[in-house]
Amino acid sequence: MKILVTAGPTREKIDPVRYITNFSSGKMGYALAREAARRGAGVVLVSGPVALPAPENVRVVNVESAAEMFDAVAREFPSCDLLVMAAAVADYRVAHPAAEKLKKSPGDLVLTLERTADILAEMGRRKTPGQKILGFAAESGDLAGRAREKLHRKNLDWIAANLVADGFGTDDDRIILLSAAGTELEIGPAPKAEIARRIFDAIL
Numbered sequence: 058m059k060i061l062v063t064a065g066p067t068r069e070k071i072d073p074v075r076y077i078t079n080f081s082s083g084k085m086g087y088a089l090a091r092e093a094a095r096r097g098a099g100v101v102l103v104s105g106p107v108a109l110p111a112p113e114n115v116r117v118v119n120v121e122s123a124a125e126m127f128d129a130v131a132r133e134f135p136s137c138d139l140l141v142m143a144a145a146v147a148d149y150r151v152a153h154p155a156a157e158k159l160k161k162s163p164g165d166l167v168l169t170l171e172r173t174a175d176i177l178a179e180m181g182r183r184k185t186p187g188q189k190i191l192g193f194a195a196e197s198g199d200l201a202g203r204a205r206e207k208l209h210r211k212n213l214d215w216i217a218a219n220l221v222a223d224g225f226g227t228d229d230d231r232i233i234l235l236s237a238a239g240t241e242l243e244i245g246p247a248p249k250a251e252i253a254r255r256i257f258d259a260i261l
Contacts, residue, residue: 065105
């Protein structure tokens with residue numbers, strides 16, 4: 058079985074020394090990749106910039122931007138059985154990054170942002186019979202309701218939803234695992250390695 062996992066944040070350049078990013082540590086994605094390899098799967102981990110050691114027996118593809126992550130996932134997805142999309146991909150990027158460092162000047166700096174490609178939705182559209190997709194949703198409001206809407210809109214098989222305050226950058230997490238079949242499973246609070254184990258127990 059081949060499992061494709063994404064992890065970490067993306068960085069969207071403002072100029073050669075500045076970028077837009079988020080607080081994702083990559084810990085959940087790395088725990089999932091490690092657990093999948095432990096179970097004997099062939100694992101490819103597409104990772105944004107993180108400060109984590111590569112999991113054993115996992116092929117790591119390092120990327121920086123949302124566009125680079127899209128290309129890497131699109132390249133690996135056709136040959137995978139399961140995509141686990143745990144990365145926190147930027148929804149927006151700077152429309153026109155500066156080629157040289159922006160100099161400080163009087164007044165405000167206004168950046169024009171444009172949407173990045175929705176990797177999860179696009180892979181849901183490309184999914185073939187036999188392929189499965191597990192998405193992640195970090196929310197700050199109606200957790201289950203918003204996650205279930207994303208599950209169906211993006212043609213996923215499962216979605217793991219957590220509150221932003223519970224999981225970003227922490228060693229522990231708490232999630233609700235929702236399935237397209239209508240099931241709902243609460244997992245945690247627990248260490249992310251335990252969360253990963255229980256997720257795979259539920260979906261494999």
